Amino acid sequence: MTLFIQLITIPQNMATRLTEPVCRTNSTQAQNNESDPDITMKKTTTALLLLTAMSLTGCGTVAIMNKSDAVKAQPEMMVKTDGDFWGLGKEGTFDMAGQYHGQYTRSASNSTWFNTLSFKDGAMGATITRNDNNETWRLVCSGGGVSVNYMGVSLGGNDPYVCDIHQNDKKVGEYRIEPQNNMINIGLAQSENGSVRIGSTHFNIETVHTGEGMIMPVEKALGYSFKRGNQEVGAAQTNGMITLQMLPDLSDNEKDLLAVATIASALSWRPEE
Incomplete structure (x- = not known):
């Protein structure tokens, strides 16, 4: 009223x-x-x-994803690009709060800028470099599939979205996320979960479809939650802007992994896009 x-x-x-x-x-x-x-x-x-x-x-306003209180209290690392970020474009460069930078190419089937790395149709490739020591990771991603949603029921499109993580021309890890249900997903939210790993450092991943002040979940993810067991250690907002927040007591390897995982999540190029 x-x-x-x-x-x-x-x-x-x-x-x-x-x-x-x-x-x-x-x-x-x-x-x-x-x-x-x-x-x-x-x-x-x-x-x-x-x-x-x-x-x-x-x-x-922008719908802000739900996060744990501990993660929500941490400073935001904003990811900025040199172009029309929403919607992203097929290639560009990015900066993550002055701590990491890199470049990406989406729908990279015809790209040759990675030279030794090949792409499949609908793939995304990116480099992520840590500014203080120039350590660099390369992502080669593909998959995801196309799903059909009819009256809240999602059919098909259950292929996992997978990124191989390379360093010094060797595979050192993997990002993998896929729908929670194998065949039919009842409901509006297209929830996915998975994991990301570099070496022995590992986190679980869940898409987040609820936000502050929202009364029901939305279809597309507002962001991604990264967890160690049941504890949220970081969260990447991907709706309307891209930010990363993480717990302050993480090791350098864990922080690097979250930076790589944020780029893999936020810049993913799915066939339905």
Whole structure:
């Protein structure tokens, strides 16, 4: 009811402002405008128009994935690229909070910039370099498949999404994630889980489909949760922006693994895309 009252008291020049996010209005102005006969006559139309505008703009907000309190309290490492990041583009470079940098190519079946590494159709390749010591990892990723969703039931598309992790031209690890159900997934959320490993360092991965203030899960993942057993050690937000948060007491190897896993997760190129 409060939302409706605020919506019907927008000034008369509202038509030129419908493309702006509408999140809140001044309550005093709302009370003063309530007596305006022109606004009152058009309150139903105004409400419908603004509700439509809000649904298109998302009210200028981004759904933030749920995280454990311990991870949520940590600083965000923002991932930035040199191009139109959303939607990503087929290739580009990235920087992760000044601590890691790299380049990526998506849908890389015709790419030769990795030279000795070959790609399959629908693959993604990336290099991730740690800035303080120039240690570099290379990702060669493919898989995922195409699923069909009919009235909340997902059929097919159950191939795992797999990234081989290379260092000094040798495979040193793997990122692997796949749907939780082998045949049919009932419900809206397309949940996936898996693991990521470099050497003996290993974390489990789960997609996250619930967010702050949301009343139900969404179909596409808002981000990825990285766990050691049942403890969340890091989380990568991939909806609307890409950030990584991790526990402060992790080893350098564990931090490197989370950086690599974030790039593998956020820049994944699935056949349905």
